[in-house]
Amino acid sequence: MDLVVLQNWLDNASFAVLFVTMLIYWGGAAFPGIPYLPALGTSGMAIANMCIACLLGARWWEAGYFPLSNLYESLFFLTWGITAIHLIAENMSRSRLVGVATAPVAMGITAFATMTLPAPMQSAEPLVPALKSNWLMMHVSVMMLSYAALMVGSLLAIAFLVVTRGQNIELRGSSIGTGSFRSANYQLRRSGVEVVRETSPQSATPLFIARADAGVDLNGSAKTAVLNKVETKPTQKVDRAEPLSPQRLSLVETLDNISYRVIGLGFPLLTIGIIAGAVWANEAWGSYWSWDPKETWALITWLVFAAYLHARITRGWQGRRPAILAATGFAVVWVCYLGVNLLGKGLHSYGWFF
Structure with a gap:
């Protein structure tokens, strides 16, 4: 197969795979109960990464220099890097929401390089003297x-x-x-505690009173009421932290x-x-x-x-x-x-x- 034809096939395949992968990640976020979607999304990013690596390798073989001399090659190398970092981040986080954010960006870059750049900017040309290094x-x-x-x-x-x-x-x-250094407010919200701020009638110092139902907090101990004094102006105000x-x-x-x-x-x-x-x-x-x-x-x-x-x-x-x-x-x-x-x-x- 001619290298130019191979490159055209690979860049279009990369775009198609990333487009489908984006839809898979979005579908998985909208309908988390559907099985196999997370694995399909990860597989799609890996396939796109390999397609782009083959594309860059073919251009390197054809031109004889590392394929980073023009905008087309640069965009595809950036997309390859994004898909590679995505796979690392997804493996670290075990969360498929990573792909919801990264897949459309990778797909958009590929679409711009494949469909928007004129043909002269997509073709490999001899390096200018300054780049021969x-x-x-x-x-x-x-x-x-x-x-x-x-x-x-x-x-x-x-x-x-x-x-x-x-x-x-x-x-x-x-x-x-x-x-261990998280704010107390975060700890309370994470434990599902309702936080009520009240003003003591005998003092100008409001009180933060945390009330929790029976249960276990993040450290495995029983939930208990917590009382923290904070110096603020005396007001009659109630703040309710919506539990997450x-x-x-x-x-x-x-x-x-x-x-x-x-x-x-x-x-x-x-x-x-x-x-x-x-x-x-x-x-x-x-x-x-x-x-x-x-x-x-x-x-x-x-x-x-x-x-x-x-x-x-x-x-x-x-x-x-x-x-x-x-x-x-x-x-x-x-x-x-x-x-x-x-x-x-x-x-x-x-x-x-x-």
Whole structure:
């Protein structure tokens, strides 16, 4: 079979498999009782990953260099990275909700590369002199893998925000320990406790009184009433915390934890990729850093996720606040990866729109 025909078959097959896989994951989320859907979704992502790997391998064989020289190859390598990170995250979390978030993004990237890019941008061409370097594989592949990991981690954070919409949940400390530093409010909600805030008539200090039915809490001990004093202004106000189901709370904690771990994988890769790019830039252009738009946005991306990890590790943030920061990072990664390239500005440019 001709390599061009094989590549066309593989990219269309990748799109078709990812489209069906997306529907399978969405169907599994809407109808969780249907058997075999989770296994079919995982199998679909694995098949798409292998199809894309074969596509990139065929182009590598045909062109004689690592297939990361144009936008078409870059998009498929990114999709391969997303499907690979997805399989890792899904295996870690044992949750099929990961595919609900990642499958449509992987499918959309594949559709854009296959159906939108013009034929000249899809064909392999000889490398320009600046790209004829071993740094092409060392720098670009690491950057693309970091983008894939950061995107998956950010998508899981977005899924966390969707699942916890309208709920003020704090998971303080669970990403770096066993959860002993979680806020008392989270512990009460997780135990299905109704929290009532009342003002003592003899004092200006309100009381938080937690009442629970007979049962067992997370640590295996009997539920008991808890009394915490908090200094606030004297008011007659009642706050009722809506209990969350154990299944939903377990899912929330899993999404939060896996998002943190995947971003923790992508951030070192991004750091290594930026350093490798600086060394390559000095070799090719005589300067480690020139404030090219791509370099500037790579630095912005690094700072956003550095702030996320700092907030999680040093400040002990968990829950919605770091998830919002990670969701912002999803948009920043796309601007860094694709936005500045398609504008045709700077040294890193695909030059298609302008």
